[in-house]
Ligand SMILES: [Zn+2]
């Protein structure tokens with residue numbers, strides 16, 4: 009009997025773990041003609057100044073349901089090297105790549121070129137040999153990375169340790185890096201920070217929008233996963249689920265970042281994501297009244313915060329309406345306000361940012 013009770017407890021515990029693991033997997037729908045790949049492309053381990061072994065990064069990514077990660081160890085910041093000597097700077101990648109294979113997780117070979125501002129810190133992805141980038145001059149490091157085919161992005165341009173006012177500024181050096189094909193993207197989100205100014209720089213200079221965790225400790229602690237939090241990720245709209253397709257999408261700028269329920273990206277990309285995630289269906293008028301029921305469906309993990317900017321009022325809501333993750337909500341629209349004209353119902357999505365102080369707008373035909 010005791011054995012059976014013990015087995016039952018183990019069985020229930022297993023169920024619980026499975027449910028929790030399923031719950032934390034980040035889900036966004038595929039868009040238009042692209043797959044939506046969930047990527048965290050800025051991560052550290054003990055091979056630079058992080059606190060965990062690379063295999064832990066793989067486990068965390070698998071739990072979060074990610075498609076791809078990149079372990080981007082600092083080239084110049086190696087505080088644990090006396091305790092963990094590793095003359096080969098590719099080891100972190102190699103260990104993670106091996107651990108990721110059974111899980112079908114894509115591991116992209118990357119590194120962080122870590123310099124004073126300007127140019128500050130930058131991640132180089134899709135590199136072949138990080139040892140070659142251990143050089144004195146920062147621009148030489150960018151050039152060597154580029155020679156290996158790297159996609160390079162500016163990290164945390166709003167980081168107050170390098171930019172006291174928290175406002176990213178494009179220096180003449182950054183400008184020349186962009187013009188020399190040595191800088192292709194910028195972090196709009198890094199760890200616990202979001203920068204609308206960085207989004208403005210991305211749009212004005214045609215840089216790809218990135219959002220990353222830059223995790224050094226544990227994802228579960230930093231983003232309070234047990235309390236329903238999530239790590240910042242970059243949604244990459246790729247032609248297929250492969251490293252090469254992610255590379256193509258990053259160079260083409262097809263991304264949206266998701267951080268603390270904020271979605272940020274360029275308007276075209278945001279449109280693809282919102283169109284796939286949020287839909288509205290007319291259910292009909294209530295009896296012979298002028299009140300029309302519209303069902304909003306959200307098939308993403310983001311909570312959409314809608315602000316009504318049209319002429320209509322609602323029976324059950326103010327002008328601020330939340331559509332919870334993976335859920336449906338019935339809106340009761342008082343239609344007599346349109347005075348017989350076919351005026352669309354329009355919302356600004358307060359948490360879908362497409363520019364400096366600019367939100368994405370959705371329109372529902374009436
Ligand atoms: Zn950094």
Ligand SMILES: [Zn+2]
Nearest residue numbers: 050052120222
């Ligand atoms: Zn970093």
